[in-house]
Amino acid sequence: MIGTALIGTGHLVRLxxxxxxxxxxxxxxxxxxxxYSTTTALEELYKTPESRALLGVTANANSAFLAxxxxxxxxxxxxxxxxxRWGVFSGLFIAIMAMLVVTRHTxxxxxxxxxxxxxxxxxxxxxxxxxxxIVAGGTSLLIGVLQALALIGKDLDATGAFAFGLSTASVxxxxxxxxxxxxxxxxxxxxxxxxxxxxxxxxxxxxxxxxAAGESGPQWLTWFSPIGWTEHVRSFGxxxxxxxxxxxxxxxxxxxxxxxxxxxxxxxxxxxxTRLGPAGGTIGTPFGLAWRLQKGSLIGWxxxxxxxxxxYGSVAQAVGQMVQDNPALGQIVQQIGGADAMxxxxxxxxxxxxxxxxxxxxxxxxxxxxxxxxxxxxxxxLATPVSRxxxxxxxxxxxxxxxxxxxxxxxxxxxxxxxxxxDDLGTVLPQMLGAALVQLPAAWVIAGVxxxxxxLFPQFTGVSWAVVSVSLVITLLGPALQLDQxxxxxxxxxxxxxxxxxxxxxxxxxxxxxxxxxAAGFAGFRRRDLTT
Amino acid sequence: xxxxxxxxxxxxxxxxTRALDDLDLNVQTGEVHGFLGPNGAGKSTTIRILLxxxxxxxxxxxxxxxxPWKDTAALHRRLAYVPGDVNLWPNLTGGEVIDxxxxxxxxxxxxxREELLERFELDPRKKGRTYSKGNRQKVALxxxxxxxxxxxxxxxxxxxxxxxxxxxxxxxxNDERERGRTVLLSSHILAEVEALCDRVSIIRNGHCVETxxxxxxxxxxRTSISAELAGPPNGLANLDGVxxxxxxxxxxxxxxxxDKLDLALKQLVSSGVRTLTSQPPTLEELFLRHYEDAK
Ligand SMILES: Nc1ncnc2c1ncn2[C@@H]1O[C@H](COP(=O)(O)OP(=O)(O)O)[C@@H](O)[C@H]1O
Ligand SMILES: [Mg+2]
Numbered sequence: 001m002i003g004t005a006l007i008g009t010g011h012l013v014r015l016x017x018x019x020x021x022x023x024x025x026x027x028x029x030x031x032x033x034x035x036y037s038t039t040t041a042l043e044e045l046y047k048t049p050e051s052r053a054l055l056g057v058t059a060n061a062n063s064a065f066l067a068x069x070x071x072x073x074x075x076x077x078x079x080x081x082x083x084x085r086w087g088v089f090s091g092l093f094i095a096i097m098a099m100l101v102v103t104r105h106t107x108x109x110x111x112x113x114x115x116x117x118x119x120x121x122x123x124x125x126x127x128x129x130x131x132x133x134i135v136a137g138g139t140s141l142l143i144g145v146l147q148a149l150a151l152i153g154k155d156l157d158a159t160g161a162f163a164f165g166l167s168t169a170s171v172x173x174x175x176x177x178x179x180x181x182x183x184x185x186x187x188x189x190x191x192x193x194x195x196x197x198x199x200x201x202x203x204x205x206x207x208x209x210x211x212a213a214g215e216s217g218p219q220w221l222t223w224f225s226p227i228g229w230t231e232h233v234r235s236f237g238x239x240x241x242x243x244x245x246x247x248x249x250x251x252x253x254x255x256x257x258x259x260x261x262x263x264x265x266x267x268x269x270x271x272x273x274t275r276l277g278p279a280g281g282t283i284g285t286p287f288g289l290a291w292r293l294q295k296g297s298l299i300g301w302x303x304x305x306x307x308x309x310x311x312y313g314s315v316a317q318a319v320g321q322m323v324q325d326n327p328a329l330g331q332i333v334q335q336i337g338g339a340d341a342m343x344x345x346x347x348x349x350x351x352x353x354x355x356x357x358x359x360x361x362x363x364x365x366x367x368x369x370x371x372x373x374x375x376x377x378x379x380x381x382l383a384t385p386v387s388r389x390x391x392x393x394x395x396x397x398x399x400x401x402x403x404x405x406x407x408x409x410x411x412x413x414x415x416x417x418x419x420x421x422x423d424d425l426g427t428v429l430p431q432m433l434g435a436a437l438v439q440l441p442a443a444w445v446i447a448g449v450x451x452x453x454x455x456l457f458p459q460f461t462g463v464s465w466a467v468v469s470v471s472l473v474i475t476l477l478g479p480a481l482q483l484d485q486x487x488x489x490x491x492x493x494x495x496x497x498x499x500x501x502x503x504x505x506x507x508x509x510x511x512x513x514x515x516x517x518x519a520a521g522f523a524g525f526r527r528r529d530l531t532t
Numbered sequence: 533x534x535x536x537x538x539x540x541x542x543x544x545x546x547x548x549t550r551a552l553d554d555l556d557l558n559v560q561t562g563e564v565h566g567f568l569g570p571n572g573a574g575k576s577t578t579i580r581i582l583l584x585x586x587x588x589x590x591x592x593x594x595x596x597x598x599x600p601w602k603d604t605a606a607l608h609r610r611l612a613y614v615p616g617d618v619n620l621w622p623n624l625t626g627g628e629v630i631d632x633x634x635x636x637x638x639x640x641x642x643x644x645r646e647e648l649l650e651r652f653e654l655d656p657r658k659k660g661r662t663y664s665k666g667n668r669q670k671v672a673l674x675x676x677x678x679x680x681x682x683x684x685x686x687x688x689x690x691x692x693x694x695x696x697x698x699x700x701x702x703x704x705x706n707d708e709r710e711r712g713r714t715v716l717l718s719s720h721i722l723a724e725v726e727a728l729c730d731r732v733s734i735i736r737n738g739h740c741v742e743t744x745x746x747x748x749x750x751x752x753x754r755t756s757i758s759a760e761l762a763g764p765p766n767g768l769a770n771l772d773g774v775x776x777x778x779x780x781x782x783x784x785x786x787x788x789x790x791d792k793l794d795l796a797l798k799q800l801v802s803s804g805v806r807t808l809t810s811q812p813p814t815l816e817e818l819f820l821r822h823y824e825d826a827k
Contacts, residue, residue: 111661187661188623276657276658277627278628278657279627279656279657280631281624281627281628281630281631283635286636288632293623376615376618376619377620380615380618380672381633381636382583382584383613384633384637385609385638386608388604527587529586529587530585
C-alpha cells in the first residue's frame with residue numbers, strides 16, 4: 001500500500017531539486033559560510049582562555065545576550081563560543097529554509113492546481129509530501145554535516161562539531177515536520193507559512209524568555225522550543241546527543257500525522273473548512289481592498305510584537321538586579337556606568353532587534369504588490385479607473401504607516417510592563433515608544449529598496465529578502481565577524497541612534513534615503529509593463 | 533461610423549519574442565468584433581496594450597478616441613474587461629469581487645447583476661479559492677456585463693464554460709449588441725465567433741492576416757460538394773478552382789473555391805444531377821487554411 005502511495009516520489013524530488021537549483025545552494029552556502037566565518041572571527045577575538053572566561057561571565061550576566069543568543073555553556077574551547085554566538089540563529093535560519101521549501105512544494109503547488117495535474121499521472125497519494133520532506137530534510141542534514149566539517153576544518157573537536165551541526169539539522173527537520181503539517185491545514189500557502197512562521201516565532205520567544213533571566217528565570221520554557229533543544233545539547237561542552245532524540249521524535253510524529261491527514265482530505269482542500277461568505281461587498285476603493293488583504297498580517301504582527309515587547313519589558317529589571325548580585329561584574333559595570341546603563345544598553349539592543357524584525361513585516365507588505373501582479377490579480381484592477389499610483393500607494397501605506405503601528409505595539413509592550421514594574425509608567429512609556437519608533441526610518445529604507453526593486457526590476461523583487469537577511473546579519477553579527485566598517489555602514493540600522501541618546505540627524509537622512517527609493521519605485525512602476 | 537478601437541503598425545517584443553509584428557485592428561462603434569487566432573498569436577498582448585497594461589514598442593493605438601497609455605483612468609471608466617486568466621482573491625467571495633470591480637468602474641446595475649447571477653447559475657457567497665476556472669470566469673463576466681460601459685473587452689471569456697453556459701453567454705452578448713455596446717471578443721472558439729460577430733479579424737504570429745465580415749472572408753474558403761450524377765462526370769477535373777476530385781462511377785466528391793462554385797455547378801448539371809449535398813465553408817476551415825498555408 002505504502003509502496004504504491006509513494007510511486008513517483010523520485011521524479012518529484014528531481015523536479016523540486018531542479019526548481020530550487022539556485023535557492024538551495026544559496027541557503028547551504030549561507031549557513032555553512034557563516035559557521036566558518038564566525039569561527040574565524042571568534043578565534044581572532046578570544047585567543048586566550050582568560051578572555052574566553054571573561055566573555056562567559058559577561059555574556060551570561062547580560063539579559064539581552066541571553067534572550068537573543070542563549071547561555072554560553074562552555075568557555076574552555078573556541079567551539080563553545082561558536083555554539084553560543086551562532087547556534088540559535090543557525091537554527092532560526094534553517095527553520096525558515098525548511099518552512100519555505102516544504103510549503104513551496106506542497107501547499108503552494110496544490111493551490112496553483114499543479115498537484116491535481118500531477119496526481120492524475122502515475123504519482124502516489126503520498127508522493128508530493130514525501131518529496132518535499134525528502135528535499136527539505138535532506139538539505140537540513142547536508143547543511144548540518146557540512147557545518148560540522150567546516151568546524152572540524154577549523155581544528156575544533158569533532159564530537160562537538162557534529163553535536164553542533166546535527167543540532168542545526170535537527171531544527172531543520174522539526175520545521176520540515178511543522179510545515180508538512182501546517183500545509184495540510186489551510187488551502188492557502190500564505191496561511192500555511194504564517195502558521196508555521198508564527199510557531200517558529202512563539203517557540204523562539206519561549207526560549208528567549210526562558211534564557212533571559214538566567215538561573216532565576218523560567219528556564220523550563222526552553223524545553224518547549226525546538227531551538228531550545230539545541231541549547232540543551234551543549235555542543236562542545238557536554239555534547240548531549242540524546243537531546244536530539246526529541247527533535248527526531250517530533251519530526252517523525254509530525255510527518256506521520258501529516259501523511260495521515262493527506263489520506264483524510266481532498267486534493268486542493270485543507271482541514272480548516274471554508275464557509276460561505278457575504279453575497280455582496282462593501283469594498284469600493286483600492287485602499288479598501290488593500291486593507292482587506294493586509295489587515296490580517298498587520299494585526300498579527302502588531303500583536304506578536306506587543307507580546308515580544310511585554311516579555312522583554314518584564315525581564316529588563318532583572319538585568320539590573322543580576323549585575324548587582326554578581327560581584328565579579330561589579331567593577332566592569334561601574335566602568336560602563338552602573339546598573340542603569342546596563343538596562344539602557346539592554347533596551348538599545350532589544351529595540352534594534354525589534355526594528356530588524358519589523359523590517360520583515362514592511363518588506364512582506366510591499367511584496368504583496370508583486371504577488372498580486374504575478375498572480376494576475378492586479379490586472380483586472382488596473383483595467384478599472386484605478387491609477388497605477390493609487391494601487392501602489394494603497395499597499396505601500398501598509399508598509400510605511402503599518403510599520404509604525406507594529407513598532408509602536410512593541411514599544412507599548414516594553415513600556416507598559418517595564419513602567420509598571422518600576423512604578424514610573426509616565427516617563428517609561430513615552431521613552432519606550434520613542435526608542436521603538438526611532439527604528440522606523442531604517443525600516444523604511446529597507447521597504448524603499450523593496451519598492452524600488454518592484455518598480456524598476458520586477459523580476460528581482462525577491463532580492464528584497466536577501467536585503468533583509470544581509471541587513472540582519474550585518475547588524476547582529478557584523479561587529480563579531482569583524483566586518484569592515486564600510487560594510488557595517490551599508491546596513492541602515494547601523495545608523496539608528498542608540499537609546500537613550502536619540503538625535504534627529506540620522507533619522508532625517510534615513511527618511512530622505514527612503515523617500516528617494518520609494519519615489520524611484522513609484523516612478524518605475526508607472527512607466528513599466530505589467531509582467532508575471 | 534466611428535472607430536472604437538483603431539490600431540496600426542503595432543509592434544511589441546518580449547526579449548527575443550516578437551509578440552506583435554505590425555498589427556492592424558479596427559473595431560467600429562456598436563459592432564461585435566471577433567479577434568481570432570491560435571494560442572500565442574498575440575491576442576492577449578494586443579488587449580493588454582489597449583488597456584494600458586503594456587506599452588507598445590512602436591505603432592499607434594487609439595481607444596474610444598484616447599491614448600490607452602496616457603488617458604488610462606478616463607478611458608477605463610468607459611470600458612469593462614474580462615481577462616483570459618481570471619484569478620480571484622482567495623478570501624473574497626465572488627459577490628464581493630463583482631461589487632468591488634463594479635464600484636471601481638463607477639457603479640453597476642443592481643438588477644442586471646442579480647439577473648446575470650441567476651442566468652449563469654453562480655453562487656456569489658463562495659470564496660474565491662473555491663471557484664473552478666469556469667466559475668471564476670463567470671464572476672468576471674457578471675462584473676463586466678452588469679457595468680454601465682460603452683466597450684466590453686473580453687479575452688477568451690468562455691474557455692472554461694460548459695456548452696450550456698456558452699449559450700447563456702451568447703444571449704448576453706446579443707443583449708449588449710442591442711443596447712448599442714461595442715464588444716471586442718478574442719477567441720479561438722470558431723463557432724462562438726461565427727454565431728456572435730459582425731466582423732472578424734484573424735491574427736497569426738502577431739500580424740493581422742485578414743479582416744472583414746464573415747461574408748467577406750468566404751472567398752478564402754472552399755465548399756465541399758458530393759453528388760450522384762446521371763452519367764459519368766466530365767470536364768470537372770480540368771476545371772479551374774476544383775480540388776481533391778474523387779470520382780467512382782457516377783459519384784463525385786470534390787471541393788471547390790467558393791467563388792468558382794457557379795462554374796462547377798454548371799458542369800455538374802451538364803451531366804445530370806440525381807442527388808447533391810454541399811457543405812458551406814466553416815470558419816474552422818478558413819482558419820485552418822490560413823495557418824496551413826504558413827507551414
Ligand atoms: N510577458 C511576456 N513575456 C514573454 N513573452 C510573452 C509575454 N507575454 C506574451 N508573450 C509571448 O507573446 C506571444 C503572444 O502571446 P499572447 O498575446 O498571450 O497570445 P494569445 O493571447 O493570442 O494566446 C506568445 O509567443 C507569448 O509566449
Ligand atoms: Mg491569450
